[in-house]
Amino acid sequence: MYTDKVMEHFANPSNVGELPDANGIGEVGNAKCGDIMKMYLKIEGGIIQDVRFKTFGCGAAIATSSIATELIKGKPIEDALALSNKTVVKELGGLPDAKLHCSVLAEQAVKAAVSDYYKRQGIEPSLFVIAVKDGTSHEEHICCGEGGNCS
Amino acid sequence: MSKANKTVYLDNAATTKMSGAVLKAVMPYITESYGNPSSIYEMGQRNRRAITKAREQVAAALNCPPAEIYFTASGTESNNWALHNSRRVITSEFEHHAILHAVKGDVTLLPVYDNGIVKVEDLEKALEENPDTDLVTVMAVNNEIATIQPIAEIGALIADWNKKNAEAGRGQCLFHTDAVQAIGNIPIDVQAMNIDLLSISAHKLHGMKGVGALYVRKGVNLPPFILGGGQERGFRAGTENVAGIVGFGVAIEEAVRDIEKKNAELIKKRERIYNDVMKIKRVRLNGDLEKRLCGSLNFSFEGIEGEALLLQLNMKDIAASSGSACTSGSLEPSHVLLALGLPHEIAHGSLRISMSRNTTDEEIDYFLEHLPPIVEKLREMSPVWED
Numbered sequence: 290m291y292t293d294k295v296m297e298h299f300a301n302p303s304n305v306g307e308l309p310d311a312n313g314i315g316e317v318g319n320a321k322c323g324d325i326m327k328m329y330l331k332i333e334g335g336i337i338q339d340v341r342f343k344t345f346g347c348g349a350a351i352a353t354s355s356i357a358t359e360l361i362k363g364k365p366i367e368d369a370l371a372l373s374n375k376t377v378v379k380e381l382g383g384l385p386d387a388k389l390h391c392s393v394l395a396e397q398a399v400k401a402a403v404s405d406y407y408k409r410q411g412i413e414p415s416l417f418v419i420a421v422k423d424g425t426s427h428e429e430h431i432c433c434g435e436g437g438n439c440s
Numbered sequence: 441m442s443k444a445n446k447t448v449y450l451d452n453a454a455t456t457k458m459s460g461a462v463l464k465a466v467m468p469y470i471t472e473s474y475g476n477p478s479s480i481y482e483m484g485q486r487n488r489r490a491i492t493k494a495r496e497q498v499a500a501a502l503n504c505p506p507a508e509i510y511f512t513a514s515g516t517e518s519n520n521w522a523l524h525n526s527r528r529v530i531t532s533e534f535e536h537h538a539i540l541h542a543v544k545g546d547v548t549l550l551p552v553y554d555n556g557i558v559k560v561e562d563l564e565k566a567l568e569e570n571p572d573t574d575l576v577t578v579m580a581v582n583n584e585i586a587t588i589q590p591i592a593e594i595g596a597l598i599a600d601w602n603k604k605n606a607e608a609g610r611g612q613c614l615f616h617t618d619a620v621q622a623i624g625n626i627p628i629d630v631q632a633m634n635i636d637l638l639s640i641s642a643h644k645l646h647g648m649k650g651v652g653a654l655y656v657r658k659g660v661n662l663p664p665f666i667l668g669g670g671q672e673r674g675f676r677a678g679t680e681n682v683a684g685i686v687g688f689g690v691a692i693e694e695a696v697r698d699i700e701k702k703n704a705e706l707i708k709k710r711e712r713i714y715n716d717v718m719k720i721k722r723v724r725l726n727g728d729l730e731k732r733l734c735g736s737l738n739f740s741f742e743g744i745e746g747e748a749l750l751l752q753l754n755m756k757d758i759a760a761s762s763g764s765a766c767t768s769g770s771l772e773p774s775h776v777l778l779a780l781g782l783p784h785e786i787a788h789g790s791l792r793i794s795m796s797r798n799t800t801d802e803e804i805d806y807f808l809e810h811l812p813p814i815v816e817k818l819r820e821m822s823p824v825w826e827d
Contacts, residue, residue, distance in 0.1 A: 305821050320785035323745055327823035343823035347747035
């Protein structure tokens with residue numbers, strides 16, 4: 290059901306854990322739907338110097354978190370914000386349809402962490418970050434819209 | 441710690457390994473004896489006789505006359521057929537989807553409470569509130585949490601209820617049970633238990649996939665399910681799965697033999713697993729500890745998700761399953777665990793362990809060695825877990 294690449298990232302995920310000196314933290318998803326991603330960023334001079342994640346969820350949720358951290362580490366903020374769920378899926382060699390929402394969650398987790406960074410800098414995030422959904426609210430969560438009935 | 445270089449298989453509620461005796465019995469029928477049982481020549485008639493023998497074996501296991509056994513292609517088909525003629529049904533919240541997705545008309549769902557067992561009083565009340573009920577269907581053993589339902593008591597209640605129905609000039613209420621998970625694991629006697637309809641499946645008891653049976657008590661008015669060439673006395677058409685049916689006969693005979701002896705072995709293994717797994721922090725057993733199959737357990741681990749747990753176990757060649765519907769592509773956790781009143785986040789992190797007579801102590805050792813570090817690893821990764 291999963292590609293070798295997904296299984297690689299699931300078995301040995303990159304950048305797992307917390308970042309004590311993170312200056313941008315984002316959390317999306319909710320436990321009711323079965324997946325929560327928390328992303329920790331250390332941003333310096335406009336560059337993602339370090340990144341960690343913690344994920345509660347299925348194999349795909351863990352793999353998308355892992356690859357997303359790899360794709361943004363060492364990159365400018367703009368690149369992190371440009372990370373799309375499609376790229377995440379492509380880099381993993383594909384995801385089952387029912388698991389595509391995990392890639393969206395990974396994209397949203399990065400955006401949520403960058404938004405938090407901007408807020409801490411006293412900058413209005415919406416000036417830079419487009420379409421960060423409030424993933425923590427149950428109604429907004431993507432799993433409810435795609436076949437999963439979370440009510 | 442070694443494991444015999446093969447999968448540690450702890451998913452016998454999903455399906456089982458075909459037994460050696462079954463394989464031996466079916467071989468002639470998947471090779472040389474390929475005749476159609478409806479044909480008049482010897483190869484056909486030989487296969488007809490083989491089916492007759494299997495029907496006797498299945499009937500003996502359930503304590504009914506062979507004429508009350510109809511072979512089908514699966515437990516699901518048997519369940520669908522049993523529901524086919526009913527319009528006012530009482531069932532439980534945590535039936536298999538082969539019941540819940542197939543039931544028609546007005547349906548009353550009985551609660552199963554946090555121990556996962558239907559209460560006979562609830563059924564009595566539901567019957568009084570719905571006196572026109574024409575079918576009660578309650579599974580003998582739940583497929584996810586393995587709790588045993590009070591089938592004999594339900595059968596007795598419905599038998600009494602039908603006396604009242606007769607006095608009141610109302611139609612009779614039938615009692616169906618999905619015994620797919622029960623047969624071979626607990627004794628089933630359709631006469632003593634007042635069962636009218638009962639579904640079973642061969643591959644759950646070391647037979648072949650693709651064959652099931654429905655017991656239909658004589659006098660029950662159940663219309664044919666599949667129309668065609670008149671097989672199964674006109675009630676279930678289609679050329680018979682001769683090999684599967686022959687294997688079913690052998691498998692069920694083996695499965696109901698020495699149930700108590702087999703269960704005495706299984707319960708020792710189950711207790712070892714239970715005692716060890718419960719040492720893990722914030723874990724709960726789903727379903728009653730006592731009224732359950734001797735070889736099955738279902739746990740929820742706080743802070744982790746079931747599919748991730750299964751994938752990690754699979755990386756160690758351990759085959760188990762989860763109540764998490766994530767594995768089947770849906771994002772909703774198991775309806776069974778939700779029916780027990782578990783919150784979604786706990787229901788997402790469940791693990792079903794189901795053994796069979798093939799399960800060895802070495803397999804249990806191996807599983808118990810690998811489970812705790814896997815749970816710990818996933819919890820370390822989890823943002824919702826705090827020590």
